[in-house]
Amino acid sequence: MNKQKVFLDCDPGHDDAINIMLAHAYPELELVGISVVAGNQTIEKTTINALNVCQYLGIMDVPVAAGCGNAMVKPREICPEIHGKTGLDGPTFEPLVKKADPRHGVQLMIDTLMAAEDHEIMVVPTGPLTNVAMAIRMEPRIIQKIKRIVLMGGSYQNGNVTPAAEFNIHCDPEAAYVVFTSGVPITMVGLDVTRKVLCYPEIVDRMAKIDNKASHLFVDLMRFFNKTQKEVFGWEGGPTHDPVTCASIIDPELLTTKFCHVSVDIKSEESYGRTNADIFEFFRRGEPNCDVAVDINVERFWDIIEQGIRYYGDK
Numbered sequence: 617m618n619k620q621k622v623f624l625d626c627d628p629g630h631d632d633a634i635n636i637m638l639a640h641a642y643p644e645l646e647l648v649g650i651s652v653v654a655g656n657q658t659i660e661k662t663t664i665n666a667l668n669v670c671q672y673l674g675i676m677d678v679p680v681a682a683g684c685g686n687a688m689v690k691p692r693e694i695c696p697e698i699h700g701k702t703g704l705d706g707p708t709f710e711p712l713v714k715k716a717d718p719r720h721g722v723q724l725m726i727d728t729l730m731a732a733e734d735h736e737i738m739v740v741p742t743g744p745l746t747n748v749a750m751a752i753r754m755e756p757r758i759i760q761k762i763k764r765i766v767l768m769g770g771s772y773q774n775g776n777v778t779p780a781a782e783f784n785i786h787c788d789p790e791a792a793y794v795v796f797t798s799g800v801p802i803t804m805v806g807l808d809v810t811r812k813v814l815c816y817p818e819i820v821d822r823m824a825k826i827d828n829k830a831s832h833l834f835v836d837l838m839r840f841f842n843k844t845q846k847e848v849f850g851w852e853g854g855p856t857h858d859p860v861t862c863a864s865i866i867d868p869e870l871l872t873t874k875f876c877h878v879s880v881d882i883k884s885e886e887s888y889g890r891t892n893a894d895i896f897e898f899f900r901r902g903e904p905n906c907d908v909a910v911d912i913n914v915e916r917f918w919d920i921i922e923q924g925i926r927y928y929g930d931k
């Protein structure tokens with residue numbers, strides 16, 4: 617089977633952790649590296665979280681490297697209200713043995729991509745885009761090495777940290793601007809679809825019944841995530857944002873997308889960090905540069921999550 621190589625860039629983060637679980641589970645995918653970025657928590661905490669998740673799931677041979685701890689321009693923002701003091705409150709882990717790769721996360725991304733064939737690797741960012749933008753600026757030749765960037769971020773409707781902007785983009789709008797103007801094929805998995813995959817308690821119970829190490833992690837993560845999502849947004853089930861990225865690579869039919877122009881607002885105050893998607897092709901703001909997710913097969917998504925968890929039964 618021809619495995620699709622994926623390189624994750626993440627800020628674990630409860631939903632990032634589930635995306636790591638998916639990327640390692642499916643035989644169709646080959647997880648080749650993980651760079652970590654500040655976002656949900658500080659870079660120190662998100663790196664420890666990424667290492668803990670990998671160690672817990674037995675992902676010991678995939679390099680994990682700490683990347684940027686601050687955005688290009690704006691002051692750092694973190695999100696303990698949703699992800700807790702550690703950035704991954706809920707599960708407990710054994711003492712950490714897995715070591716971070718000594719390289720900077722941006723360097724790991726560049727080295728991994730430059731060692732690949734052209735258009736071979738899918739880069740899957742699920743946090744602020746600082747590492748990806750820095751890599752593009754440091755080594756522009758990686759652009760031709762990337763098959764597609766499948767990112768969780770943005771929305772063509774409203775945001776979640778301001779009425780206009782989604783967290784990953786809002787954390788580093790200038791980095792997002794670099795990525796969206798890079799010319800790399802992009803799939804934007806925004807809040808428009810991730811808010812349709814709400815992890816209701818019955819979903820948690822469904823995954824708990826699998827009763828293996830991945831299901832225990834899923835349950836511990838999502839019970840905490842649901843608690844904070846209810847406190848902050850009043851939702852009964854938390855939107856399971858990040859795993860929609862790898863799920864859409866596992867099943868290319870999962871998402872309905874619209875190829876259109878997307879620009880990142882780095883100028884205004886009110887809408888700073890907004891992804892302006894011309895999905896009606898009405899504004900003619902520029903050439904299409906992004907496949908924007910506009911719908912998702914929710915039932916299929918949860919089946920992908922369930923099968924991903926089941927794959928750990930044999931690991």
Ligand code: RIB
Nearest residue numbers: 629631742743783784857
């Ligand atoms: O807005 C949701 C995104 O911000 C998710 O990636 C979540 O993990 C946080 O990074």
Ligand code: CA
Nearest residue numbers: 629632742743
């Ligand atoms: Ca994330």
